[in-house]
Amino acid sequence: MRTKSKKKQFKYMTNLKAFSKERVLAKIKELKQLPFGEVFINCKFNGVDYKLIFLTSECGKDANLMNIIGGWRKKNEIWFACKFEVTVERTTKWFKERLIDAPDRLLFIIKVGNEYIGHVGLFRFDFENGTCEIDNIIRGESGYPGIMNDAIRNMMDWGKAILGLKGYSLKTFLDNERAVRLYEKLGFKEISRIPMIQVEGKDGLEWVEAPEGYDGEINKYDLVMKLF
Ligand SMILES: CC(C)(COP(=O)(O)OP(=O)(O)OC[C@H]1O[C@@H](n2cnc3c(N)ncnc32)[C@H](O)[C@@H]1OP(=O)(O)O)[C@@H](O)C(=O)NCCC(=O)NCCS
Numbered sequence: 001m002r003t004k005s006k007k008k009q010f011k012y013m014t015n016l017k018a019f020s021k022e023r024v025l026a027k028i029k030e031l032k033q034l035p036f037g038e039v040f041i042n043c044k045f046n047g048v049d050y051k052l053i054f055l056t057s058e059c060g061k062d063a064n065l066m067n068i069i070g071g072w073r074k075k076n077e078i079w080f081a082c083k084f085e086v087t088v089e090r091t092t093k094w095f096k097e098r099l100i101d102a103p104d105r106l107l108f109i110i111k112v113g114n115e116y117i118g119h120v121g122l123f124r125f126d127f128e129n130g131t132c133e134i135d136n137i138i139r140g141e142s143g144y145p146g147i148m149n150d151a152i153r154n155m156m157d158w159g160k161a162i163l164g165l166k167g168y169s170l171k172t173f174l175d176n177e178r179a180v181r182l183y184e185k186l187g188f189k190e191i192s193r194i195p196m197i198q199v200e201g202k203d204g205l206e207w208v209e210a211p212e213g214y215d216g217e218i219n220k221y222d223l224v225m226k227l228f
Helices: 002-009 020-031 059-061 063-075 088-100 147-163 177-186
Strands: 040-045 048-054 108-113 115-126 131-139 167-173 188-201 205-210 221-227
Touching: 020 108, 020 147, 040 147, 048 147, 048 167, 059 063, 059 088, 063 115, 088 221, 108 147, 115 147, 131 147, 131 177, 147 177, 167 188, 177 188, 177 221
Parallel strands: 131 167
Antiparallel strands: 040 048, 048 108, 108 115, 115 131, 167 221, 188 205, 188 221
16 A cells, blocks of 8 residues: 555655665765754554654754663663763764764654654665665664564665665674564564674774684674565
């Protein structure tokens, strides 16, 4: 039912006949410069209307929003490669340098009524194959079970319609059972496992890929999944 009207639903459509690196990066850059709230995806899940709102450059000036996003990251830090002290300043720096200034990265915040409940994003485009990774999936608040699944689905539809993406992949820790379950429900399947080791990073211990030939004990894996 959705597919027929899907393309018309999205504002700021481009006529992307073929997936092109230049056009995709220009589009993401353009969207990031717009006022926050202007680019969104209207969604409905279990009879509840909600929005995926594209985070733009000006969000970095909203200390309240930075505080919310930082708080969610802190709460869920065990599921990410590195841990760091989370402050509004630090989140704002991350937001500007790692999200806004990253040409192939974008994030949508999930808003139900007046409440933000999490975010979903895209990162690391493979311009040769027309695919990218699902990134920064965080449920910040409880409620509406199944909405994260629906939000990712809607974002992937948007990516196909607006950016011309043809497929998606992702990485998650193998022991992140909830995340793995969520991605399997969406149709992602395992393609490989990357052995991980913990090293001393700039801000403390962080997980990185084990180097070639590493013969120590491995008890953590990054699961690489692809949508089929
Ligand atoms: C990973 C994460 C986003 C999953 O969130 P979630 O709340 O499980 O996801 P959903 O909102 O899709 O809810 C799924 C649950 O709702 C249930 N559900 C109910 N109705 C549903 C529907 N119509 N469609 C899908 N699921 C539905 C599912 O059965 C599932 O329950 P279960 O876990 O008992 O099987 C969340 O655990 C999280 O933020 N974790 C920390 C950060 C993280 O690990 N991110 C991923 C890094 S790769």
